[in-house]
Amino acid sequence: MVRLFGPNPMNILVCVKRVPATTTRVAILDGKRLNPEGVEFVLNPYDEYAVEEALRRKEAAGTGKVTALSLGTADAQKELRQVLAMGADEAVLLAHAEAGFADAATTARQLEAEIRKRGPFDLLLFGKQAVDRDQHGVGPMVATKLGIPCITEVVNLDIADGKVTAEREVEGGRETVSATLPCAITCQKGLNEPRYANLKGIMAAKKKPLDTVQVDLSGAVVEVLEMAAPAPRPPGRIVGEGAAAVPELLRLLREEAKVL
Template sequence: MKIIVCVKQVPDTNEIKINPETGTLIREGVPSILNPDDANALEQALQVKDANPGTEVTVITMGPPQAKEMLQECVAMGADEAILLSDRALGGSDTWATSNAIAAGIRKAGDFDILFAGRQAIDGDTAQVGPQIAEKLGVPQVTYVKEFEMKENGIVVKRALENGYEMLKVKTPCVLTAIKELNQPRYMSVRGILKAAKQEIKVWNAEDIGVDQTTVGLKASPTNVFKSFTPKPKGAGIAVEGDTPKEKAANLMAVLKEKYII
């Protein structure tokens, strides 16, 4: 069995700050991490590998050269192979252009049985790339997977909804996007770290994957970020006093009238 996992290196959102003058992200000094939902996707792939000897797990990402560090972490966790799509021609891609590039990279990597991806990346929160890849590869997809089970004639998953869940059966090859409730990602092992230090990370450019360069990059992207900003902090609130609910209501009405709200 062959499994591919789409991963992404993202800035740690707990450390992100925005320049109030330019409205752009301040990336200097901000650590990069493996996208949390992608860690759950990788963990599920590794669990399938543990239960099915002979299974190969390949991780693939698109990004700058420093994304190799994140891929090495994936190998240290248990992945067998890592592929980085890196080229200036791919820079500035939105979700549509990104999925074009990754789908082309997956085609070059070869056939697969299951493609796992995280539900969404914490630096964009669009949840679009996984489903778009599935459409471009022409395979079935299930998003928001919170439970996974291999069967003889397919895969059974529980898909989270806003007000419940769905139990779905899907045949391979397929694309599944994971949420954090699916599992608890494992840590890197000492043996895995030593393996990752020696592991060669494959680096493919736009020509290597044979992607139509008019469908990737900033110019090909139908969407772009106009401006990023943080909302202004709200003023301190006040506590309405009163011994009884009726008195509190009366005092609240007085405050609202004083501020000409009513």
């Protein structure tokens, strides 16, 4: 399955997800899910860093292949075409009408099975989280199932002679983690500056292979019982204008809100 090819990672897999844009106002359907009506869907912002990193690693190696993999609805072909337009070589969509509601464990199981079929890969890249369910779990879960190391929330990545050194942000500092290829990396903002697809890329993407495989998502262990809007905040008030309002503001914070 996953094995090391050589000194530079060349065969790279990048996992991506179609998600609601961060500007989305969330409306809830049936008390359990996002109402997709009127929602703009985009490539998960953190996945853009993963795609960019994959392309840069391939370019640096001067050879190799970048495969994009996604579990999504049929509509996710749009995001995969975008990844192909950025420069990926081929894409695979694991399609299911309910894919948007899959939990991390279910998603990881599907991705793992497909990676075992399509591998070996030297490097697996993920966004650090998808901005819908915010689970932060798919990358490390897939890596664990494959038995390869994983470094999460990476802001700085160095790969040389099969050795991986990555920096990740932790509370109050940065952590340096070492591992060897094959390895999974989940990407944090700051790792790189993702490119935009140009017209040539968009045209080329139309001819690149995009396989669609229907999958079965039954057997999820995480059940969503309910989705609700957060409790509305009690109405606030304007304390005053300018620096003159500061003493009254501090009085309220101390005596009324009791937070100072």
